[in-house]
Amino acid sequence: MADEENEEEVAAAAAAKKKKMIIGGLLAAAAVYRFVLSGGDPPPDALAAVDEPAEVEVAEGEIVQIPEMTLNLADKDELHFARIGLAVVLLEGEDVTIATTKMPLVQDVVVDVIGDMTFEELRAPGAKDNLREIISERSREAFDGETVSRILFTSFVMQ
16 A cells, blocks of 8 residues: 555656646747747847838829719719819820820729729728729739829819
8 A cells, every 4th residue: 555655656746747847848948939939029220121111213204184084983872973083194204195195094994993982982081092003003004014103183073
């Protein structure tokens, strides 16, 4: 009987020692991760160097006005319209005469983009800025990345 009690004590001591080793191993692994693998806290000067990339400034040229367009919005419950005036800022050195003949490409982009939007989407804060960026990007794509720098809204009325 004494041998059984002694064996139980030895087993309990071994289990306690095993638990301590596991906990110690976990603490050591956490310390290694914190100070070695995660890189720790970056120095303050490093944060200043990681700012957003500088935008490449594009030389802009002449501006071509596009006639106002009245478009149906995508609302299903009510009938809403948007009346939008646009101007296209060309890249510097682009021929206005040639660019003007291709402005229906921009009008097609505007019809596609705005025709898929609802009245509420266009009323949301920042929607016009986002819309301007989308139309500018898609217009540049329509011109194969040439000719168009960006799009301007000259008027924007919704009903």
